[in-house]
């Protein structure tokens with residue numbers, strides 16, 4: 001067997017998801033059946049201080065060779081770093097990713113990829129010019145459940161998809177349950193439900209349709225602002241996608257993406273977060289939407305009131321992984337193979353998702369501050 005390709009990672013930021021990602025990165029990939037690639041965590045940067053980066057390294061049990069940096073610039077000039085994972089708030093993704101690309105580093109950037117589509121386009125143009133790998137860290141697509149559901153739809157398990165519901169709602173009262181300085185409610189960090197949660201709902205819809213070609217039309221959207229914060233508390237978007245099987249009577253698929261900080265999506269643990277409905281049945285996926293592990297396939301039984309056969313499946317991560325390692329494996333394979341774009345998380349798809357969110361925000365007059373919306377770098 002040949003030696004696995006080793007990708008050397010740096011991480012920008014030391015918050016909650018950076019910790020989960022770093023812990024996944026240092027796991028043994030063979031424990032999840034991955035033999036062809038492996039990962040080495042060589043550096044972590046905190047915008048606050050070297051000490052806070054050092055604290056992070058000891059918390060995650062990083063390998064001794066891993067360096068702590070007291071600013072992001074130091075990390076991106078480290079010649080041992082091949083690729084940077086960006087885990088800052090949404091407002092910072094664009095300038096942080098530009099910093100990395102201009103320093104010649106490959107990038108995996110957390111969702112929501114940027115604040116708007118214009119910034120995403122600029123990043124993709126820069127990556128192309130510099131021949132660097134760049135991917136939105138929409139990890140859910142790489143989880144075993146994402147792979148399985150796409151395969152089921154592709155194999156025609158429920159026939160042509162006619163309608164999709166996708167709900168990602170936290171059930172955290174923004175005033176009572178979240179600290180007032182939480183990034184979720186801060187406009188200057190591009191907080192709000194849509195960019196944080198709705199992005200998953202929209203991605204699930206695209207995932208269910210498995211297309212990057214069909215352009216959705218946003219038919220309507222409703223944005224409920226969070227009082228005094230100028231971010232959205234709840235957003236619902238209705239989309240229509242033209243389907244290719246136009247011989248059927250309804251040549252478009254309806255999709256409803258919704259998200260809320262405040263309303264709870266799955267109060268009793270029994271409500272499907274995602275419903276992918278086709279002519280021959282439906283697939284129901286149970287939350288949490290970002291990391292589901294249970295889904296159900298219900299066959300359609302024609303005739304009013306008939307109940308179709310329903311089969312439940314679990315689809316867990318392996319080898320003690322939280323699940324972020326699967327997107328890391330994808331990045332390693334792409335970079336090993338000299339690719340600048342992942343075919344599972346292609347640039348067009350990220351752009352389409354950003355455009356849908358731009359349209360919804362625009363219709364509600366929900367804009368972030370000009371410097372956060374800007375696609376100039378340096379600003």
Ligand SMILES: NC(=O)C1=CN([C@@H]2O[C@H](COP(=O)(O)OP(=O)(O)OC[C@H]3O[C@@H](n4cnc5c(N)ncnc54)[C@H](OP(=O)(O)O)[C@@H]3O)[C@@H](O)[C@H]2O)C=CC1
Nearest residue numbers: 013014015016017018046047048087088089090110111112
């Ligand atoms: N994939 C997933 O499941 C999840 C993804 N996310 C995404 O990851 C990103 C980070 O989220 P999360 O880890 O929850 O956020 P946290 O608030 O926990 O951490 C954000 C980190 O960003 C750095 N940072 C840099 N500038 C600022 C600033 N001005 N204000 C606050 N923090 C700053 C800080 O690290 P330092 O000072 O050390 O540089 C901070 O610890 C978001 O894009 C979010 O959508 C979040 C949760 C889950």
Ligand SMILES: O=C1OC[C@@H](O)[C@H](O)[C@H]1O
Nearest residue numbers: 111170184196197288290
């Ligand atoms: O990506 C995410 O997934 C988990 C949620 O708790 C979090 O708000 C969000 O950023």
